[in-house]
Amino acid sequence: MNEDRLNLPFVGIPTFLRSPIRTDLKNLDADIAFLGIPSDEGSPWYPGARMAPRVVREMSVRFAEYGAVQQAAGIYDIDTDKHYLQYERRNERIVDCGDVDILYTNPAGTFANISDATSDILQAGAIPVVFGGDHAVSYGVVRAYEEPVSVVHFDAHLDYRPFVHGVEYANGSPMLKIGKLPHVRQMVQVGTRSIRTSKAALQESLDRGNDVVTVNGFRDQGVDGILRHLPAGGKVYVSIDIDVLDLPLVPGCASAEPEGFRFEEMRQMLFAIARHADVVGLDVVEINPMLDVRSNNTSLLGAQLAVETIGRVVEQPAYLARKGRTAQ
Template identity: 45%
Template sequence: MMTRVNRPFVGIPSFLRARIAPDITQLDAAIAILGIPFDEGSPFMPGTRMAPRSLREHSLRFCSEHRGYYSPEEKREFLGEEIRGGLIVDAGDVDIHPTNVEKTFALITEAVKHILDGGAMPVILGGDHSITYPVFRAFDGDIHVLHFDAHTDYGTLEQDMQYTNGHAFRHVVERAGASSLTQIGIRSLRHSAEIVEQVIEGGNRVIPMGEFRRIGPQGIGALLPENARVYVSIDVDVLDMSLVPGCVSAEPDGMTYAELRDSLKAIAERYQVVGFDFVEVNPLLDVGSGVTSYLGAHVVIEFLGNICDQPRWRASRRTTCPG
């Protein structure tokens, strides 16, 4: 039989060409990619519903079913064992019920619970940032939340608005399992003083860009006790707006890619990452090359590679390897 070439523009675009899980309730993997094509939480411009598909398509440019990605800087391969060993599956997308936000949120929580019950770590492709709340409520136990964003997404519940992308973290901190919330990269001038003060008065931490540049990525890796259980939520607009044309909420004075990458690497090295999401890419606004989706896939893949490179991960996967 002739070996397929499988260029990035060929085939069904599962994330990293991972095998597709036919039944999310019967997972046999250590990592499950889950798409949430939802943007009804975005009151300004729609389009992030198309991001999971776009992120999958751009992920095909990095790895194949035979190898992981190679870092010229570190001169070694990442994710190779996970890909060759079938430890990563693509669990497809949550079914979306248009205009029925509570039903969709219930389905999101249910899907993430299935992944966790199957012993896999969920990697979530959004969607707008409202999806972090129904994802997070699927987790049990005490978890610290690390939130990378230009905005606090801590809006007040008024005018019958409660499930937008500007409200997610007010809901997250109300969950019994939220040990702490740390918001990193906050800088938008569209905040009110009251909102930022409410975040801090709730016992949470806000790290604006000036403070981030003082403490650096290694400072992010020293915020919490070593081996703390963390959930990481990454809004693409934590990056500077010059890097992310396909993001409706982009802001100036954001992180470089290296600053975000190194911060996530420090998190992977010091903490136990129980899951993460990546949100707010809008392919409808992007330039023709899809650079924002490409950059998004880059963030997800490098963070996942650094998580899987840790001794704690290698020890845990002995019990999660298929077969």
């Protein structure tokens, strides 16, 4: 008698959510494409974020459930009494595209590879779900978009550091670079709170027309303080620096800061954006497994944020219309 494999989390080769591997990006057939960018060459403090895509994959299998039947059930949310990602899991519409090839000591070459891989995913009509690496990599991803997008940037920092000594592919400067891209429209920067923030960087962000919502500002205004800056149904790219969460939640983050968001606050902000806008891309960066606790809590948390957010993104009317589907 043949039975489906149980496939416990510690068995087998880990891919994101135990999804099939699809590394031929020129012939990609998928709706959601996981892409790793294991680069931390732009980190001026502790290195190690390059190891995140590998560890995030390992942690994500805990959300894949055991055996084919349970995996096909999707992701169940007890609060909403609803399964998410059922269609995508049953029909293998989520795939793991492997990692971008990193050209060490050649950041321009690495970033060309990042943009090329992202472009291939977009040309296939899939949503890239990207894990860095440090935050510098987000520029290479957003640069690949051809249509106008707004950007929601979750971070304890503004990432508007000037290019000192010609250092521009650094994790303190991606939003400065992204803000100069001609197809990037509104930028909303959420969670800023670090006392290392400079007034000059804040002014440059504001002069560009960005909206800056601090942690305290969010708690005063609620999620409407974010959504009112984004066109309803408009295309949005979401970039999540894991340090936007409170320091004790993210021990595996070199840039963690106190007094950040609670996990539930973060979830609900992401869910609200997914309902309000058409999310066309997502990255999670600055997870550093070399610093994390033994149970890899920070990687697990990052994987969960991505999985739960995508579960809401694929129910957005604009997304379903592109796929010729209706809400279930």
